[in-house]
Amino acid sequence: MATRVIPSRILRKIRYNRATTTTATATKPLAATPVFEGTEHKPPSSAASAATIAAPSSVDTDYIPRRTLDLEDTEKLFSSVSTWRLLRSSAVLHATAVGPMVDVGMRVMRSRFVEREGLVKDAVMGAVRETFFEHFCAGEDAAEAGRKIRSLNEAGLRGMLVYGVEDAHDNHGCNRNLNGFLHTVDVSRSLPMSSVSFVIVKITAICPMSLLERISDLLRWQQKDPSFNLPWKRDSLPIFAESSPLYHTQKKPEPLTLEEERDLELATQRLVELCQKCVQANIPLLVDAEHTTVQPAIDYFTYSSAIVHNKDDNPIVFGTIQTYLKDSKERLLLALKAADKMGVPMGFKLVRGAYMSMESKIAESFGFKSPIHDTIEDTHKCFNDCSSFLLEKVADGPGSLVLATHNVESGKLAAAKAHELGMGKVHHKLEFAQLCGMSESLSFGLSNAGFQVSKYLPFGPVDKVMPYLLRRAEENRGLLAASGFDRQLMRKEIGRRLKAAVF
Numbered sequence: 001m002a003t004r005v006i007p008s009r010i011l012r013k014i015r016y017n018r019a020t021t022t023t024a025t026a027t028k029p030l031a032a033t034p035v036f037e038g039t040e041h042k043p044p045s046s047a048a049s050a051a052t053i054a055a056p057s058s059v060d061t062d063y064i065p066r067r068t069l070d071l072e073d074t075e076k077l078f079s080s081v082s083t084w085r086l087l088r089s090s091a092v093l094h095a096t097a098v099g100p101m102v103d104v105g106m107r108v109m110r111s112r113f114v115e116r117e118g119l120v121k122d123a124v125m126g127a128v129r130e131t132f133f134e135h136f137c138a139g140e141d142a143a144e145a146g147r148k149i150r151s152l153n154e155a156g157l158r159g160m161l162v163y164g165v166e167d168a169h170d171n172h173g174c175n176r177n178l179n180g181f182l183h184t185v186d187v188s189r190s191l192p193m194s195s196v197s198f199v200i201v202k203i204t205a206i207c208p209m210s211l212l213e214r215i216s217d218l219l220r221w222q223q224k225d226p227s228f229n230l231p232w233k234r235d236s237l238p239i240f241a242e243s244s245p246l247y248h249t250q251k252k253p254e255p256l257t258l259e260e261e262r263d264l265e266l267a268t269q270r271l272v273e274l275c276q277k278c279v280q281a282n283i284p285l286l287v288d289a290e291h292t293t294v295q296p297a298i299d300y301f302t303y304s305s306a307i308v309h310n311k312d313d314n315p316i317v318f319g320t321i322q323t324y325l326k327d328s329k330e331r332l333l334l335a336l337k338a339a340d341k342m343g344v345p346m347g348f349k350l351v352r353g354a355y356m357s358m359e360s361k362i363a364e365s366f367g368f369k370s371p372i373h374d375t376i377e378d379t380h381k382c383f384n385d386c387s388s389f390l391l392e393k394v395a396d397g398p399g400s401l402v403l404a405t406h407n408v409e410s411g412k413l414a415a416a417k418a419h420e421l422g423m424g425k426v427h428h429k430l431e432f433a434q435l436c437g438m439s440e441s442l443s444f445g446l447s448n449a450g451f452q453v454s455k456y457l458p459f460g461p462v463d464k465v466m467p468y469l470l471r472r473a474e475e476n477r478g479l480l481a482a483s484g485f486d487r488q489l490m491r492k493e494i495g496r497r498l499k500a501a502v503f
């Protein structure tokens with residue numbers, strides 16, 4: 001067991017660090033400005049710099065943010081971004097918003113030329129590295145990711161470190177991925193205190209995909225028939241609601257074989273090792289949500305780990321709720337009710353969800369309606385309702401909340417509600433989050449308004465992170481098009497600089 005130099009009572013208080021605040025800044029949070037790597041970011045004054053990394057004092061906990069969310073003042077928002085960087089970011093965002101261009105890019109990136117070593121592969125990888133990778137990722141290795149986090153932290157933001165791996169299909173792949181996640185915790189530890197808000201894990205990277213499908217099937221069948229015995233099942237929270245779709249499992253599944261039970265034990269041990277490392281490092285672990293074929297098993301792993309590791313008012317294991325699913329609100333309420341009853345503080349990340357077209361196809365293949373809300377307005381309403389409910393819940397009770405969204409309206413509504421409830425950067429209950437390279441204006445606007453904000457930062461070699469980039473392009477076509485607000489603000493700032501001839 002690692003020796004803690006700081007008493008755990010204090011460590012627990014600062015898990016959701018006030019990295020950008022100290023006693024001196026308690027009444028005046030640092031203004032945040034966007035950071036693009038290689039920008040002309042001015043180093044903060046030594047006092048401000050110290051404030052960025054200093055451990056918070058106990059007297060700042062009552063600070064209530066009072067600034068409003070200002071996304072209009074582009075000069076202030078982009079003050080540290082060079083015109084060259086602004087032009088390049090704007091160009092990348094424009095390119096990813098053009099459907100046919102994304103199609104061509106995806107075809108090239110998936111082509112056989114890229115699989116074979118040679119000049120073509122080098123040229124494609126080079127082009128991807130200089131454009132999309134630079135824009136959407138934190139770097140090729142932990143050292144680069146660390147530099148990115150430091151620069152974000154200096155500007156008042158934090159990072160969620162995402163080791164870029166894709167699904168694992170056997171124990172060998174799972175072990176390799178686990179080492180990557182464990183290394184990510186080590187990297188986070190070596191960075192300025194609390195500049196990493198979360199380490200992210202994908203359960204599909206540490207448990208073989210086929211086993212996750214089998215576990216999900218078995219859990220679904222138990223939901224249909226509560227007398228169906230699952231001898232391997234540990235304590236968990238409710239995974240399904242009345243309205244949850246169970247169509248994936250059409251007939252009674254065979255019990256796990258001995259080999260499958262062994263693999264399940266190995267996967268459980270991997271997650272235990274990762275959770276324990278996070279507890280020692282005092283960094284929460286955020287479990288990403290994926291598609292409904294395997295999500296019941298992912299929730300099962302998340303909840304059974306949360307029961308063991310989430311103590312007092314400090315969740316270590318956070319789950320993700322995809323509010324584009326019709327049953328999401330009901331499931332969230334059931335899980336919270338059960339957690340409350342067991343005295344387990346829960347942390348949730350709210351997202352809209354990134355597997356929309358896949359979900360429709362899966363449902364259609366079984367002859368069912370998509371599990372996703374019929375209209376986008378219903379999804380918006382579900383996200384905002386869940387967000388408002390959770391804000392109220394965590395403001396005065398146990399638990400924490402991550403609002404992961406680029407939607408400006410949702411950001412504004414949540415910020416207003418959090419202001420009303422007196423929650424902010426130092427309340428260590430709420431974190432806003434956006435993907436790296438997306439919605440810079442919202443991130444910095446929220447931070448300027450006094451909230452904790454993180455960027456989701458995938459890192460790894462370009463060819464390893466390529467599937468992440470492709471997934472982003474494919475699944476988030478709507479999201480990339482939705483970068484319009486940011487592009488509009490960047491255009492406005494470029495125009496202003498041209499007029500003023502400020503380079």
Ligand SMILES: Cc1cc2nc3c(=O)[nH]c(=O)nc-3n(C[C@H](O)[C@H](O)[C@H](O)COP(=O)(O)OP(=O)(O)OC[C@H]3O[C@@H](n4cnc5c(N)ncnc54)[C@H](O)[C@@H]3O)c2cc1C
Pocket residue numbers: 287288289290320322324351352353354355356372373374375376377378379404405406407433434435455456476477478479482
């Ligand atoms: C930090 C972070 C972590 C994330 N983690 C995850 C994760 O673990 N799992 C995951 O699945 N996603 C994750 N996402 C992606 C997220 O789910 C969304 O895909 C993305 O953020 C877009 O939603 P938004 O809230 O930004 O809203 P907007 O920018 O308003 O985008 C809304 C999008 O929602 C889609 N949509 C949803 N419902 C409907 C509907 N009924 N009809 C039509 N379109 C609809 C459309 O594509 C639309 O473009 C994460 C995002 C962030 C920022």
